Amino acid sequence: MAEIKAPAFKDTAEQSAKLQEVIAKYKGTEGALIPVLHEAQSIYGYLPYEVQKAISEGLDVPMAEIYGVVSFYTQFSIYPKGTYNVAVCLGTACYVKGSGDIIDKIKEKLGIEVGQCTDDGRFSLEATRCIGACGLAPVLTVNDDVYGRLTVDDVDDILSKYMD
Amino acid sequence: MEMINIKINDKDYSVPASYTILDAAREAGIKIPTLCYLKDVNQIGACRMCLVEIKGARALQAACVYPVSEGLEIYTNSAKVREARRDTLELILSNHDKKCLTCIRNRNCELQALADELGVDGLRFEGENIPYEIDNTSTSLVRDNNKCILCRRCVAACNNQAISVITCADRGFATHVTPTYEKEIKDVGCIFCGQCIVSCPVGALSEKNEVPAVMKAIDNPEKHVVVQTAPAVRAALGEEFGLPIGTPVTGKMVAALRRLGFDKVFDTDTGADLTIMEEGTEFLQRFTSGENLPIITSCSPGWVKFCEHYYPEFIGNLSTCKSPMEMFGAVIKSYYAEKNNINKDDIFSVAIMPCTSKKYEASREEHSTSGGRDIDVSLTTRELARMIKQAGIDFNSLPDEEFDSPFGEATGAGVIFGTTGGVMEAAIRTVYEILEKKPLENLNVEPVRGLDGVKEATLTIAGKEVKIAVVHGTANARIILDKIKAGEHYDFVEVMACPGGCINGGGQPIVDANTRATTDFKALRASALYSEDEKATIRKSHENPVIKQLYDDFLGEPCGHKSHELLHTHYTDKSANK
Numbered sequence: 001m002a003e004i005k006a007p008a009f010k011d012t013a014e015q016s017a018k019l020q021e022v023i024a025k026y027k028g029t030e031g032a033l034i035p036v037l038h039e040a041q042s043i044y045g046y047l048p049y050e051v052q053k054a055i056s057e058g059l060d061v062p063m064a065e066i067y068g069v070v071s072f073y074t075q076f077s078i079y080p081k082g083t084y085n086v087a088v089c090l091g092t093a094c095y096v097k098g099s100g101d102i103i104d105k106i107k108e109k110l111g112i113e114v115g116q117c118t119d120d121g122r123f124s125l126e127a128t129r130c131i132g133a134c135g136l137a138p139v140l141t142v143n144d145d146v147y148g149r150l151t152v153d154d155v156d157d158i159l160s161k162y163m164d
Numbered sequence: 165m166e167m168i169n170i171k172i173n174d175k176d177y178s179v180p181a182s183y184t185i186l187d188a189a190r191e192a193g194i195k196i197p198t199l200c201y202l203k204d205v206n207q208i209g210a211c212r213m214c215l216v217e218i219k220g221a222r223a224l225q226a227a228c229v230y231p232v233s234e235g236l237e238i239y240t241n242s243a244k245v246r247e248a249r250r251d252t253l254e255l256i257l258s259n260h261d262k263k264c265l266t267c268i269r270n271r272n273c274e275l276q277a278l279a280d281e282l283g284v285d286g287l288r289f290e291g292e293n294i295p296y297e298i299d300n301t302s303t304s305l306v307r308d309n310n311k312c313i314l315c316r317r318c319v320a321a322c323n324n325q326a327i328s329v330i331t332c333a334d335r336g337f338a339t340h341v342t343p344t345y346e347k348e349i350k351d352v353g354c355i356f357c358g359q360c361i362v363s364c365p366v367g368a369l370s371e372k373n374e375v376p377a378v379m380k381a382i383d384n385p386e387k388h389v390v391v392q393t394a395p396a397v398r399a400a401l402g403e404e405f406g407l408p409i410g411t412p413v414t415g416k417m418v419a420a421l422r423r424l425g426f427d428k429v430f431d432t433d434t435g436a437d438l439t440i441m442e443e444g445t446e447f448l449q450r451f452t453s454g455e456n457l458p459i460i461t462s463c464s465p466g467w468v469k470f471c472e473h474y475y476p477e478f479i480g481n482l483s484t485c486k487s488p489m490e491m492f493g494a495v496i497k498s499y500y501a502e503k504n505n506i507n508k509d510d511i512f513s514v515a516i517m518p519c520t521s522k523k524y525e526a527s528r529e530e531h532s533t534s535g536g537r538d539i540d541v542s543l544t545t546r547e548l549a550r551m552i553k554q555a556g557i558d559f560n561s562l563p564d565e566e567f568d569s570p571f572g573e574a575t576g577a578g579v580i581f582g583t584t585g586g587v588m589e590a591a592i593r594t595v596y597e598i599l600e601k602k603p604l605e606n607l608n609v610e611p612v613r614g615l616d617g618v619k620e621a622t623l624t625i626a627g628k629e630v631k632i633a634v635v636h637g638t639a640n641a642r643i644i645l646d647k648i649k650a651g652e653h654y655d656f657v658e659v660m661a662c663p664g665g666c667i668n669g670g671g672q673p674i675v676d677a678n679t680r681a682t683t684d685f686k687a688l689r690a691s692a693l694y695s696e697d698e699k700a701t702i703r704k705s706h707e708n709p710v711i712k713q714l715y716d717d718f719l720g721e722p723c724g725h726k727s728h729e730l731l732h733t734h735y736t737d738k739s740a741n742k
Contacts, residue, residue: 062328071333
């Protein structure tokens with residue numbers, strides 16, 4: 001995998017105090033890493049390098065081990081969610097109707113992979129399982145907006161609505 | 165010891181209750197193939213090569229992690245077992261970069277050997293491959309994930325060293341071994357000990373190949389190419405040519421180096437003797453004044469880098485002495501150049517080391533008293549073996565030859581530098597005689613010998629108690645440093661980064677998993693050094709005539725002005741980078 005690029009990390013005094021509280025609560029407990037990562041992700045919305053570093057130092061767990069765990073579970077993300085989270089359904093019905101091509105087009109258009117966020121923080125891309133809108137397959141959502149019966153050609157129009 | 169009865173392939177055996185099936189089979193002379201298993205390093209049952217059939221069990225089981233129990237009936241060679249192992253191996257091969265002919269581990273690869281032993285005669289599973297970029301950006305290590313089979317032996321070796329800068333990331337088919345956060349290995353606080361390389365069963369990890377630069381210098385008639393060889397090299401080089409582990413090959417090694425075209429073949433042990441003079445003096449100064457104790461040895465570049473990254477608060481305790489290699493390097497481009505009327509810029513100085521971290525040490529800016537690098541290239545024992553093979557030299561039929569004068573005369577004290585406890589023992593032989601002003605009767609300092617991870621002793625020298633500790637492997641270094649932080653007092657501490665010391669350095673010949681499980685290769689290599697020490701006519705560094713002359717002619721006195729300029733160094737806090 002190539003070098004990881006994520007938008008610059010923004011921290012607040014409140015968030016960092018909360019994180020230190022979580023670390024203090026679990027320090028010395030065996031198997032604390034995953035619960036701490038969960039709580040940290042709920043504080044920041046994701047797990048950037050700086051947060052992993054704080055956890056590494058706080059719990060005395062090597063950075064490599066933390067990265068191994070974070071990259072293993074899809075629940076954890078090292079990228080923030082964008083202002084607009086594009087979620088493409090890769091459930092069976094959508095997939096046979098061509099949602100694979102649609103997600104490829106979005107990746108190309110935004111220059112990011114699934115799970116990542118654009119440098120400006122505007123878009124993030126997610127691949128979801130069936131969202132229960134099979135009648136509209138293939139389907140994607142942008143935050144709470146739902147778009148169905150899509151073709152690859154619709155991608156440009158949809159994204160441009162969120163460009164400015 | 166509690167013994168239990170089991171059956172392997174319908175035959176009865178009585179084995180200790182603590183055994184795994186793999187242990188039991190090995191003792192019975194039954195070979196079970198392994199791949200991810202590496203004794204004392206990695207026992208996780210992940211690769212599934214060691215599958216066996218157990219009567220009554222639903223599925224095949226991994227022998228390396230399955231404990232024996234009373235009445236267990238095991239089949240190691242049933243049709244079901246053979247088929248499962250072969251399928252597994254073929255699947256591992258399906259996304260392996262099978263460029264064996266040009267691989268650094270060609271004919272020395274555990275995967276290749278398994279394909280042969282298990283009779284893989286075709287590749288049924290051709291599928292997708294994820295191409296990985298090769299990381300050759302560090303001074304020492306090259307990582308090629310295209311060759312990686314995800315056995316995790318390197319990750320375990322790094323964890324055993326208590327460094328943990330590599331991990332398995334992602335999951336499923338995308339799983340790959342990577343330094344923290346997909347960084348390059350040079351950017352994560354790796355100490356380049358190379359224990360990952362000597363743990364790797366395949367060609368995914370190797371040292372940075374610098375043989376071409378050395379060959380180029382040898383082929384250049386303008387260059388005066390000198391080489392020095394570290395003590396541990398002679399204890400292991402023979403293994404590359406089929407000799408039993410623990411065969412010292414000093415004479416043949418010197419002969420081979422001469423035939424490779426080096427102009428002078430010197431012994432790093434002379435540098436080690438010089439180190440003892442400087443470090444012994446530094447110890448005496450600090451011990452007498454009681455300041456800055458304990459003094460901690462600084463010969464092992466992996467250990468020094470470890471201290472700089474992880475324990476910067478101990479930088480002041482490190483001996484300011486350069487390593488024998490660098491001391492010698494500085495002397496070659498100054499004293500030796502002057503004495504022989506050679507322009508120092510025409511000297512190309514090569515070191516053969518059991519070590520991958522020495523490549524990093526040689527590149528450190530602190531080590532350029534001559535204006536450029538004092539050591540131009542540091543090669544590993546493996547690289548030297550490759551050079552010898554490529555030159556068509558029949559190593560085993562070479563005559564024994566002697567090192568060149570004047571730096572070929574070293575003492576037994578210099579030789580034992582290559583194993584854990586050796587630096588301490590050499591230092592004690594000299595420090596004792598300086599303080600006691602009488603000869604030391606028994607030169608063998610037993611409490612610092614052997615492979616225990618942490619060795620401690622209190623010696624009485626000239627009526628004073630000297631508390632010493634010897635540790636090897638950086639995990640053990642953490643133990644002793646944490647003790648010191650907690651208030652324990654020591655006067656003199658020796659640390660070597662690799663388990664066993666330099667004899668098991670990351671640049672040494674690779675010992676396959678099977679041999680590791682059945683022999684104590686570290687003890688065998690160490691015994692080669694101790695036997696050289698026993699045979700040496702001079703066994704104390706301060707009695708080395710070359711060293712005496714060097715001080716008389718050039719350096720003045722140990723820890724004097726000239727010494728400080730050439731033989732001592734300083735360290736940098738690198739704790740931000742880890």
